[in-house]
Structures are given as structure tokens and as C-alpha cells.
Amino acid sequence: MVTAGLLGVPLEDHRQLKAWSATFAEMLGNFQHNPDRINDVLRCVADMTGYFRDAIREQERCPRDGLIRSLMDAEVDGSRLSEDEVIANTIVTMVGGQETTTNLIGNGLLTLIRTPEKMRQLREQPEIIASAVEELLRFETPSQHTARICKEDTVMGGKLIRKGEAVMAVMAAGNRDPERFSDPDSLDLTRADNRHLAFGWAAHFCFGAALARMEARIAFTALARLDDIRVASDDLEWRTNSGLRGLKALPITFKAAA
Ligand code: HEM
Structure with missing residues (x-):
């Protein structure tokens, strides 16, 4: 909508x-x-x-x-x-603007449900929502990779890439790079210095990043307020898509407010 x-x-x-x-x-x-x-x-x-x-x-x-x-x-x-x-x-x-934002919310929610202490932290400190969204973008990168065709022979990271060759940049891997992020496999909702690659980089940086951030902040703030939120399935299924990481469905239960 x-x-x-x-x-x-x-x-x-x-x-x-x-x-x-x-x-x-x-x-x-x-x-x-x-x-x-x-x-x-x-x-x-x-x-x-x-x-x-x-x-x-x-x-x-x-x-x-x-x-x-x-x-x-x-x-x-x-x-x-x-x-x-x-x-x-x-x-x-x-x-x-669709699958990416959906997956950010779905994957992020699953991550928070699986780390109840983080869900509690977000609920008790709603003011950390902006950095929490950045960390969820880094930790469970919705758009995993992108690709470019090399315009001219280029040496990168000690490797020669020839003109016309395709290069895939796996942002999701960069976002867990231990040389860039301390303790990259742990979720830190208040992580400082979190310059992740989830929205790409440079000329083609995501046109909708500001909107996606706003949508995610609204969604996670509302979700963190729900009581006793749980996954209502034992076998969650991931989509078979190497580019867009997301679940086919995330059924949940929660307690209605009294
Ligand atoms: C969590 C949500 C989102 C993620 C993870 C995401 C991710 C990305 C990434 C990684 C790129 C760069 C692709 C590349 O360099 O090859 C990109 C570009 C783009 N995104 Fe997003 N995006 C999100 C939300 C949105 C939204 C809400 C919109 C539209 C309102 C949008 C529209 C675009 C467009 C038009 C581009 C191409 C920009 C260009 O080529 O100059 N995205 N996005």
C-alpha cells in the first residue's frame, strides 16, 4: 500500500x-x-x-x-x-521496495524472537530503535548480493578482474566481516560504528533506504510491545532465493492485551 x-x-x-x-x-x-x-x-x-x-x-x-x-x-x-x-x-x-522490506521485518522479527533478551531490551528502551534497525539490517541482510560487469581490467584485493567479467558483491558477507565489525556474529542493538552494506554503496545506494528505515522502525517498535511473542511453527521454510533472504511465512502467536 x-x-x-x-x-x-x-x-x-x-x-x-x-x-x-x-x-x-x-x-x-x-x-x-x-x-x-x-x-x-x-x-x-x-x-x-x-x-x-x-x-x-x-x-x-x-x-x-x-x-x-x-x-x-x-x-x-x-x-x-x-x-x-x-x-x-x-x-x-x-x-x-517490497520483498526487501518484508524480509527485513520477517528476518528481524525471527532474530529478536530467538534472542528474547534483545527483544526485551528493545521493548524497555524504545529509544534504541534506529540503531536496532541498522543492526538487524547488518545481521540478517535482506538483499544478500548484487552484481556488476567490469568496465575495464581492474585489480581489486590483489585479483585481476578482466573487462567484461561479472563480479558479485556479497553484501551479507561484508556485513559479517570480522576485519570491519567487532564480534560480527553477535547481535548488538546499540552497535556503534555500524556502516553496513545492506543498502548497497555509492552511485546505486538504495533509493528507498529512508522509507525502508521508517517502515522498519514503526514495525519493530509495534512488534516489541507484543506480549509473549513466539514462533508458531517447528519447521520454518526459507525461500530458495540466493539474492533475497527471507522466510516463506513466519506464523507467530502473542498474548492479547488485557
Ligand atoms: C530493507 C529494505 C531494502 C533493502 C535491504 C534494499 C536494498 C537495496 C540495495 C542493496 C540496493 C543496491 C543495489 C545495487 O547496488 O546493485 C538497492 C537499490 C535500490 N533500491 Fe532498495 N532496498 C530496500 C528498500 C527499498 C525501498 C522501500 C525502495 C523503494 C521505495 C527501494 C528502491 C530501490 C531502488 C530504486 C534502487 C536502485 C537505485 C539505483 O540503481 O540507483 N529499496 N536497494
């Missing part, structure tokens, strides 16, 4: 947007597990493209606030984005 509002499409389409995002996300690191899903993913891309093309045409007739409109209007040195570029950026923003 937040994403629909941000883009400027009808809020009542939020279930459809979520379903498309989930299918699209499978493309990011999953084909080795589910090659038979390729056609579904391609159909989903075609459907999303059609939906956003219609949204753009609709906006040409009656404009509404949101990212789609901003992308349509954006102009740098007289140059505008083509319709396909607006659609592509809209899809990236929509998908980028």
Missing part, C-alpha cells in the same frame, strides 16, 4: 502489485531452483509493463502525485526519460 501511494497508482491495486513483486523477485537468483517458473516470470514482466504503460497514459489525461508523474516530468539538460525508461524505473522501485 505504501508503494502504491509512492508510485501514484490506486491503493486498491496493492495486492496485485505485491503478487507481481513476489513473482519478479524470483528472477533475482532463483532460476537454478525453479526453471519451470521462467514463463510465469516473463508473463509477470509483460503484465506489469502493460499496467504501468496504462498508468502513464492515464496520467497524461489526468495527472496524480507520485513517482510515476515525477519520472514523466523529469528533465536533465533538455533530455527526458522515454516511456520504457519510466516503466523500467517504476518496476525496479516497486519490486525493490
